[in-house]
Amino acid sequence: MSRYSAAEIEARWQDAWEQASVFRAVRSDDKPKYYVLEMFPYPSGRIHMGHVRNYTMGDVIARHKLATGHNVLHPMGWDAFGMPAENAAMASGGHPKDWTYQNIADMRGQMKPLGLSIDWSREFATCDPEYYSQQQALFLDMLEAGLVYRKNAVVNWDPVDMTVLANEQVIDGKGWRSGAEVERRELTQWFFKISDMAEELLEALDTLDNWPAKVRLMQENWIGKSRGLQFSFSMVDGLEGHDRVEVYTTRPDTLMGASFIGVSPDHPLARQLEKDDDALAEFNAECRKGGTTAEALETAEKLGYDTGLRVRHPFDTSWELPVYVANFILMDYGTGAIFGCPAHDQRDFDFATKYGLPIISTYLPSQDSVDELTEAFVPSKTEEVYYNRGFAGAAHQTGNDAVDAAIAFCESQGVGQGVTKYRLRDWGLSRQRYWGCPIPVVHCATCGVVPEAKENLPVRLPDDVSFDVPGNPLDRHPTWRQTSCPSCGGAALRESDTMDTFVDSSWYYARFTSPHAPTPTDAEDAAYWMNVDQYIGGIEHAILHLLYSRFFARAMHITGHLPKSAIEPFNALFTQGMVTHEIYQTRDAKGRPVYHLPEEVTDGRLNDGTEVSIVPSAKMSKSKKNVVDPERIISAYGADTARWFVLSDSPPERDVEWTAAGAEAAYKHLARVYRIVSEIVDDIAKDASPEADEALLREMHRAIHDVTGGVESFGFNAAVARLYAFTNTLSKSTAGAAAKRQAATVLAQLMSPMTPHLSEELWQMLGGTGLIVTAPWPVADAAMLIDDTITLPVQINGKRRGEIEVAQDATKEEVEKIALALDAVQKALEGGQPKKVIVVPGRIVNVVI
């Protein structure tokens, strides 16, 4: 009997699949199509365990669908543009293109040994000119359809490196390389009009039944639909061009508690005032320092500047309110101006306390009471009843009712109007970077901004660029920008901004349906393969990537590149958890932490005997060195072990901790299965015992039922546990050779989506015909799943006190009678009668005394 040799087995079966072209996806009307897609990787250079987990899950689905008679599309590609390539070029002098394609080659080489059922003939990288050419064509179509426009927007500006920074490059408000305090600066940028689709993107969330509820909720909150009142305060002493300040509020019911109004430092009023007020100019400049992220703005200390201007309250013109410029007000949302109601908003409360502004309660227990507030009071939506000072209609109402009543009242008094707003902003796609898809427009002195002609696509990235100085190499390229205007033929300059890499990943799923078509999509292929039936990826993409993809699918429909049926491109979504690992840490002479790779640590010590401290498991990251290289695992144990392990233990949506012991155990189990099956194959002479045969086959059908259910519902860890249990049963079974061979064959099949190589080997050993990968999935015999008698737990007052054996089809009355006859029940009853007996058929009996 031979031993389990993963390396030999895996190479052999990967060749066999390759030769039989079993994963090549071809359109066919004989079978239902199934498109399974995992979020494609960024080519960082090394695959990591997170990739292994993600692609293994997709592979389990794909292989199971293949076995259940589907025509499966399971492609793979590379999200290949982005900053790391430029950073590498800056650090080591190479070219982003070379770096990226080398990484792709490396990662493909690490991925193929995993034995994924991928149609590699469809592979592409988003930095392939063939791909980004079609992206440019899409952009031009979207521009023509009015889905793209230009406006000013704020970026992070590094005043020392003279370059735009990504949020990631801003650390504690400072540039990551220069250390200079980052400033906010306005540039003219391209935008997708995603906000026009806010309502549709919101409403359609309801149709996404097979998406996680939490992702839909997060998208709903991101779109942020709100109903509020838009109105204006008139100025006591008007400023030129500013006799009113327009305000939007979602809490008009607190209007009688207003004690100040605040405007953004970027509000036109603030900008006008700062021209004649040096102190304000300085204040505004201070506010414009630091990063542009919402987090940075929201967590910064709340600061205000009293402009000295006063406005009149709309309901009482003798009531004057001060106008502050405040750093926490966003120009992007609403009108860039708010009224502050300290009594009912904690942020306003803090602001009022700091600047000595009045705190006026509008929600009070009664008309005559006065609140001494130590923090903002927010009336709960369910709690009754507070008197709302000032609004006849809104008194004694809370939550949305109070808001609606307040809007109605204000409208009736001619103060503003109710409006619906969305938090969702348009998607700025311009990036001042080289390694991205060039935006295909030119700037012509005569014609202005002109779209490049489609026949001139692609607008290719030039290869001769350098990264020795910061900033965008396209900007300073000696010739690349020089071109002629497609409209007038005169001299013109190319746009030097490239597209956000989110654009690349917003339509790649559609491109996979026809990766080499001369247009963005091929109509027949798109109609056949779309939608993605199962999409799998990380929860970190719950909002942006998925929302942008939903927008793009709609835009592609409008521009004729996708059918109407594909405007929601992902029928089902699954968000998987991360792979984590312990962190091993020592300290250097100065007490700074030093991290160590897992392979350098044995039993809590380094090779030189130094003890390491163990930091709890966290997402694998290079900086913490808590990474396990899948290549090492595959060469040590084989791909099937890596696949089996990442599916075991943790539910797929949760994080899984990689442990050396766990990997070892996974390998041992696969070797054990190999051994058990080998013994069964060798031991063909043994006689059957009918009872043991029956028991084993019953267990086999239960395993088919449970594992199939697990695979179909992303219960991979449960399916794996079930397979362990079934293996134990098979190992201990005294059934005859025929029954054991049958059970072993089914075991190999049930394992095949997870451990495809081992399963092929077992299938061959057991004499199966053809490849297991194309063999039909086993079906459980419903009759074999039902036992004649079942065991029911019996509770007394909800606590388990015994169990009874009853016929599978016993009536409630019979079950009740048997349960009441139990000693424990009789003892508890002390001769009396139970208050109530609850019988849940097939589940439980509860006797209430």
Place this chain on the structure above:
RNA sequence: GCGGGCGUGAUGGAAUGGUAGACAUACCAGACUUAAAAUCUGUUGGGGCUUAGCCCCGUGUGGGUUCGAGUCCCACCGCCCGCACCA
């Protein structure tokens, strides 16, 4: 700050509102072995008792709903993720 999530033995975790701890790891004991490894078998939530057995407690904390709560509701504590130029 805002939004979303998670919290169960020594450990990873299981459990359509219905026997909490499946399955695995680790540990311990046994078999095999000159020995070790490998393999196989068994034990293991905590506490208690009149110990063939039985009782009590137990799913982050405190409340609530229910015949019955790890699961649903409310509040709190802790940790994790996202926040629009990271991919």
